Amino acid sequence: MYAVIRAGGRQFRVAPGDVIKVDQKPAENGNIEFTDVLAVSGEPGTIVKPQSGARVVGSVVEEGRGDKILVFHFKRKKQYKKLQGHRQPYTAVRITEISFDGQKFTAPDLPASKPKKEKKEMASKQTEQKAGKKARTGAEGKASKSSKKRTDKGTARAAQKKK
Numbered sequence: 001m002y003a004v005i006r007a008g009g010r011q012f013r014v015a016p017g018d019v020i021k022v023d024q025k026p027a028e029n030g031n032i033e034f035t036d037v038l039a040v041s042g043e044p045g046t047i048v049k050p051q052s053g054a055r056v057v058g059s060v061v062e063e064g065r066g067d068k069i070l071v072f073h074f075k076r077k078k079q080y081k082k083l084q085g086h087r088q089p090y091t092a093v094r095i096t097e098i099s100f101d102g103q104k105f106t107a108p109d110l111p112a113s114k115p116k117k118e119k120k121e122m123a124s125k126q127t128e129q130k131a132g133k134k135a136r137t138g139a140e141g142k143a144s145k146s147s148k149k150r151t152d153k154g155t156a157r158a159a160q161k162k163k
Helices: 119-162
Strands: 002-007 010-014 019-023 031-034 037-041 055-065 069-075 080-086 089-100 103-106
Touching: 002 019, 002 031, 002 089, 010 019, 037 089
Parallel strands: none
Antiparallel strands: 002 010, 002 037, 019 089, 031 055, 055 089, 069 080, 089 103
């Protein structure tokens, strides 16, 4: 079961559970309803053009800004160059329901996500790792590196003077 919708001047083929990125839209209570449905597939292999009443409902997953698009203008032989950047705001929408002609198709429930680790635990692990690195290198390792450089330079100069 899928539908073809128009959103923000573009067409999207969506099915329940899909996540799409559309141009930023205001959402009431975190839900967006798309009423401009171009086509719906009811049974496998058949596509129906809905007359009216077809709708696709989605919930907002996130709002953000897309990748940076660089726009470069120049005029030859005039030493004119201009570089501009632009990031288009978007809304990520998870399609939850497709309905037409009294039929409703809903998305399956998402599996429960794993709980995230607390910041305190992660911070303590990082400090332990840093302490371990310092213990391995130690002050001796730093001194030997610097003295090594000095001896290399000294021996090279001494060899040149003897010639």
